[in-house]
Amino acid sequence: MIPVSIFTLLWLPMAMALLVVLGLGAWYTRDGRVRARRKRASNIYRCAVCRRVYVETRDLPLARCPHCSCMNEVVKRG
Ligand SMILES: [Zn+2]
Incomplete structure (x- = not known):
């Protein structure tokens, strides 16, 4: 049997779960910025x-x- 301390049993899963949550948060934030940039780039x-x-999609007068x-001139800048 592998000796495992109580510290490892409690904190290692919590630290891994925290890393997953932080990683997902960073991924969603980046995804939102990319969508906002794409949406901004188009003019109507x-x-x-x-x-x-x-x-x-190009910024032309x-x-x-x-x-x-x-x-034609732009009606609404995106
Ligand atoms: Zn026309």
Whole structure:
């Protein structure tokens, strides 16, 4: 039989559980930041000619409508 102290029996599982919780917290925080960055990067445009609404992920002052190729200004910055 392997000699194990009471300290090891109590604190080792708690320390491992704490590490798992901290790791999951860091992972969720990082995942939320990535989603926020992706969401911020897209701008919404409305075409003045065909009235279609489209999204451009690049930060451009004017974006070409994918339907009629008209250049339009941003309606809402993401
Ligand atoms: Zn258009």
